[in-house]
Amino acid sequence: MNVESKYIIRWGIPGWLIILYYILLDAFSKRVFFSDNLPPVEIIVALLTAISFGVIVGYLLHQAYFAMEWLFGRGPLEVSHEIKQVLENAGLSYEEESKPERQYFYFEYLWQKSLANISSPHKMEYLSARYQHLLTRTQELGVLRASLIICLLITGYFIFFENILFLGVGLLIILGTLFLFVHRAQRYFTRNTHYFIAYNLRDLLQEKENK
Secondary structure, eight states: OOHHHHHHHHHHHHHHHHHHHHHHHHHHHTTOOOOTTSOHHHHHHHHHHHHHHHHHHHHHHHHHHHIIIIISSSHHHHHHHHHHHHHHHTTOOOOOOSSHHHHHHHHHHHHHHHHHTOSOHHHHHHHHHHHHHHHHHHHHHHHHHHHHHHHHHHHHHHHHHSOOHHHHHHHHHHHHHHHHHHHHHHHHHHHHHHHHHHHHHHHHHHHHHHO
16 A cells, blocks of 8 residues: 555545535434435446545644644643653753644654664664654554544434434434544553653663663
8 A cells, every 4th residue: 555545545534524424314313215216327436526625624624633732732732742742751852832833843853863773773663663653653542532523413403403312312412422432542542642752752861871
């Protein structure tokens, strides 16, 4: 699988989920079902349009997640606080920055610099790949959580304006349960990523001091 297809799938899944959920709910509320006599060309065009639009929606959700988590959220503050705790407990010194995002940028620079100075290529590749995996999983779950929130809002709309009360309530329960599971998983990977950086950065800095 090449890089482009990986990104298409990663961006597409949240968008496809929202589009498919809306189409099915709208079809059910209007009692509209797909006809076997629908021309194949129209089916192909509709599928290609939905796939393309889903990737666009998913990409926008990724950007919105990043903005909410890192530009307007507590992401930089959380990771900086957790790294500080680990480094201070190990008696290691670091530069203090006045703003949380600047502190995070400094720790990110320190982390990348420490990785680049690792003498063992195998260790450097392992730490880089593991960090990338954790970060990707965190982002994927965060975007999936956002798509579930949108599905909850869509369900609320159909309950109030399309008269699907009983089905809507059942879907709200299912989506709410899925949201809680995804939220817990996202928080787990978030803290796992933060402490992975913190503990490995501590070890790398200690190795540097002991040389």
